[in-house]
Amino acid sequence: MTQEASQDTFISHLVELRSRLLRAVSAVLAVFVILFIYPGPSAIYDVLAQPMLASLPEGTRMIATGVITPFMVPIKVTLLASFVLALPVVLYQAWAFVAPGLYRHEQRLALPLIASSTLLFLAGMAFCYFVVFRTVFQFIAGFAPESITPAPDIEAYVSFVITMFVAFGVTFEVPIAVILLVKSGMVTVEKLRGARGYVIVGAFVIAAVVTPPDVVSQFMLAVPLCLLYEVGVVVAGMLKVKEAAADELESDPDNG
Numbered sequence: 001m002t003q004e005a006s007q008d009t010f011i012s013h014l015v016e017l018r019s020r021l022l023r024a025v026s027a028v029l030a031v032f033v034i035l036f037i038y039p040g041p042s043a044i045y046d047v048l049a050q051p052m053l054a055s056l057p058e059g060t061r062m063i064a065t066g067v068i069t070p071f072m073v074p075i076k077v078t079l080l081a082s083f084v085l086a087l088p089v090v091l092y093q094a095w096a097f098v099a100p101g102l103y104r105h106e107q108r109l110a111l112p113l114i115a116s117s118t119l120l121f122l123a124g125m126a127f128c129y130f131v132v133f134r135t136v137f138q139f140i141a142g143f144a145p146e147s148i149t150p151a152p153d154i155e156a157y158v159s160f161v162i163t164m165f166v167a168f169g170v171t172f173e174v175p176i177a178v179i180l181l182v183k184s185g186m187v188t189v190e191k192l193r194g195a196r197g198y199v200i201v202g203a204f205v206i207a208a209v210v211t212p213p214d215v216v217s218q219f220m221l222a223v224p225l226c227l228l229y230e231v232g233v234v235v236a237g238m239l240k241v242k243e244a245a246a247d248e249l250e251s252d253p254d255n256g
Helices: 003-037 041-055 069-085 087-101 104-142 154-171 174-183 189-194 196-210 215-251
Strands: none
Touching (some): 003 087, 104 174, 104 215, 154 215
């Protein structure tokens, strides 16, 4: 391939990348406009704040210490919700960009991985919202002295929520990571089984760094991480057995 042809190919890839990025951003913005009109940023923020409000004393509200915080925080939350809802489109655009450079068997694997990764990330966020937040906030509120009236700042709360969403969303991707490691040949199922002890220690270390300094939230992140690691090992082992059976069937001359 000549240098001029190589340069044309590079430019065509950049054009394709720009096109895919514009489509992904357009999808997010389209969802944002819809959510901004109905139900509106305030209503979306109220849903996000519900776990914290449920743990506060009756009649207590959250506060905003910044001048534009009451406006900007609901907008950020709405933008986050727009990205989550548009995530399938964003991931599809990423897959469509890299698909031409993949082998056919890799293309067949890519789409199920994208779908399962999206579902697992959303499952992690849902687990965090419906289980972790309510448990952790009630636990923390139970330790507050009666002489103190909790009034969390909404900006700090949203920052905490986003961090936790990302942490649990990534945690729920562990089975996908384990399967990819085995499928790529980087590690065997036997080695993964032998590394259980290190994984358990690492899970609690990660939970201690990511979550607030309380035992409940650390435990609720570390335990699912360990369990999902085991799920990934089991599924990877089943896939390896299936691949070995298929290879044996193809190599058997009696089945030709």
